[in-house]
Amino acid sequence: MAEDSKSDRVKFVYNAQFPASTAVVLNYLINNDVFTSRQGRQRAMDAIAAFYRPLAEEERGEMSEEQVQAVAGVCVEQLVKQIDTLCDRYQLPNPITGRPGSSAISGDRLESILESGFQTIADAIRGSGLSLDSPLPSPTDLEQGVVMDGSELGDIDDYEIDIPEDVC
Template sequence: MAEDSKSDRVKFVYNAQFPSSTAVVLDYLINNDAFTSRQGRQRAMDAITAFYRPLAEEERGKMSEEQVQAVAGVCVEQLVKQIDTLCDRYQLPNPITSRARTASISGDRLESILESGFQTIADAIRGSGLSVDSPLPMSPPLEQGVLMDGSELGDLDDVDFGAPEVDDVVS
């Protein structure tokens, strides 16, 4: 059906039967003492729209990518508020703030590791008698290479490279 022939209205009727969770939620929204049934229906639509609107706008194709992205940003803010409400009401850890805190802790930990590493290098330089003004010691020319006796690699006989043994190969 072409969009031009569509009505200017969308009719949405939904019947849910108890004990389904959908029926419990719809009954709560329609028969709540804290707000009217009309407000309850609007809250249901707001919750649905907060998730599906950017997807629907993208599919519809009437908005630019930047406009859809802006709509998605507003919707994410709405969803975050809903998550905050549930976490506060039911004393749950907030997965959004927990992730942000974990990322911050990880960043702090990385900074600490780097700081410690640089301090170790600085201490080693001070202990060697070098200063910022002293020239670096000469390293051997690369052509000389490094003498290795094989022990640096460990015992390769103990390493399983995942290749089948000759006996394990089926003809």
């Protein structure tokens, strides 16, 4: 039985020698003050999986096309977060948005934000008694502004205004 469970495992050993960039990266992941060496090894595997997992799952053939596509979507989100982190940290233009230090908003997220905004506007219109059939105010109405009777400001005598002597 131990043989069966052992055969279900994949052993991955990699030796890298300085000054190769792979050695620099692996050394950082294993020996740093931010996370443990075990966490570093996991981050390395997560980074590899973020790119190659959909391809591996497709090749393996045990997932449907829709499942592989869903896995690929999650992986793309992980990769985009990594891109955002690097762009923010090193002030690089984001290849997705073209702006430095800005995170991309997915199409679904943007659609949700816009839908929420439009719903808020529609609710405000409904609450104001206006309808979409109501005529818009004419430009001359807008130019005249709001009629004020002075009570909006309170009594000017209620305020003390200190003006320095050297200003006058």
